[in-house]
Amino acid sequence: MSVAVDRDVRDLGEFRFDCGESVPSLAVAYEAYGEFDGDNAILVCHALTGSQNVATHRSGRGAADDADTIDAPHDPAGQAGAWWNDIVGPGKAVDTTEYYVVCANVPGSCYGTSGPASEAPDGEPWGTDFPPVTVGDWTRAQRRLLDDLGVGRLHAVVGGSVGGMNALDWAQRYPDDVRRVVPVAAAARLDPQCLGIDAVARRAITSDPNWNGGDYYGDEQDRPDQGLGLARQLGHVMYLSKASMADKFGRRSAVRGGSAGGELFPADPGAAFFPYRDVESYLDYQAESFVDRFDANSYLYLTRAMDDYDLAEGYESDAAALGAFEGEALLLSFTGDWHFTTEQSEALAEAFRESEVPVAHHVVDSDHGHDAFLVEPERVGPPLRDFLSEGVEGKAVSDTAEDDEDVGGSEYAPVHNSLFSG
Known part of the structure; x- marks a missing residue:
């Protein structure tokens, strides 16, 4: 089964970053799969070193199917090419025959979107003269790109790892522009241990x-x-x-x-x-x-953006930050993940509940660590598919906790019902 693929770079013109600095021209590389019908757009947000190539494709514009080749090798943790090919595609959890799926490389990266390695106005690479970037800058650039593509309100925003933070930022920054958000293996902020590891990585x-x-x-x-x-x-x-x-x-x-x-x-x-x-x-x-x-400079910029992100910044709490969002949320977390833990996802689920947002927290029992959201599509796909179609009432989302008042019934669907109820 084939779907239309739009693979391109859009010049969004002058862009002012959260730091107050501007670039005269922000290029954003993206891929879009399927046909837009005005009401079926899904934005997929990539993780730290990911690219816009979320699924298989042919070079340039044209049709894509499961037999297509890709331009970069599949590196599960690195996410160079077709990094979620088992999740996004015809007949898959994010079905490109049903949804119009867009994935954009974020500012500061190096896969076609403007960043430190891009050409500055003087014709030389920007290097560290490129403005510091934030997750909020990523969200605003995505909003500008979608406007350019003629996409208004989104059916959903889905993201893994720091891409999940990006999805959260959509719920906070553009609460009227998205019906459903899916932060996968993500949290409202990094904990001090991960901040420390990132600091050592940058110093290396x-x-x-x-x-x-x-x-x-x-x-x-x-x-x-x-x-x-x-x-x-x-x-x-x-x-x-x-x-x-x-x-x-x-x-x-x-x-x-x-x-x-x-x-x-x-x-x-x-x-x-x-x-x-x-x-x-x-x-x-x-x-x-x-x-x-x-x-290397992109790695410095993107880890800084991830470290800086805090959902509650400028608000009294995470719940207050999500107060204007009137859609639904699905959180996916993994028991073996110590980068973004199940406890952090549950705290985020509680913030959604406090804001009276219908939310399901689906915990996957996994030994794969943070990589689980990439390497266990058979565990990620069913709840994601059902949530995109039916919201928190989807069977694969809610049926594991239907009678457990301690964990909020269909609001929370863990594999281990006792994990947070003690």
Whole structure:
């Protein structure tokens, strides 16, 4: 089954960021799937290093189906290409034969939307002269893009990880413009542990001699690849759970060879004597593949945006921030995720309840950590599909807690009913 695909970059003209600085021209790269009927638009918000390529496509405009090739390899944690292909597409949970699905690369990124690596008015890359960006800037840029595409009110906004924060920002910033929001593996703000890990990741980049204050675009051989690779390795550790790492790697030794860990991370003293473990090999491979496709300055900008986000900023509480939203919400969280925990999602669900917003919190029992929202489509798809179609009354959304007053009946649908009722 084929669907129409619009893959393009729109110039939205002058754009003023939350920091007060402006760019004369903001380019936003996007992909749109399906046909718009005036009432069926869904915005999908990508995670930290994701792209607008949420599903498979052919290069340029045309038809897309399950046999299409993609321009970038599928990297579940990195989300380079077709990062939610098991969720978005014909007949899938976000059905592109029924909905008009738009995904836009956010400002500050490096997949076609304006960011540090983009050309500034002087013809050179912006580097760190590009204005600091916020999640609110992402939302306002998406609103401008949708206006340009002729899309008014959205049927839903769906996002995972920091994309879930982006979805929350839609409910707060444009409460009349969206009927349903779905923050997946997300929270109202980062906790101090994650803030600290992000700070170390940024310092890995800025302490790389090749970072050069963000001015490294002249020679690919002089990029801060080692710092960016270390930052990405920290991210991967954060995305996995103890159980998933134990199952995937254990303490097994790996065979040295190939490029993994070779050029980017030379052998340390004693490396010839001590084992090179599977987990090291995995992290080295992920680092080397990541530096080939992502910009170090963009990583600095996007992690800062994620760290800065706080739903309650300017309000007395999260509930007050959501007070004007009159739609419905579905929260999806995963028991093995310590980046954005089930407890954080439940606190967010309670804020929706306090605002009298119909909400379901669906907890998935998973050992996959934060990556679960990407690698377990069979657990994410059913409640998402039913919520998009039926709201919180959807069977897969609400039937696991239908008689449990302690957890709010259909307002809260955990796999483990006792998880928050004690």
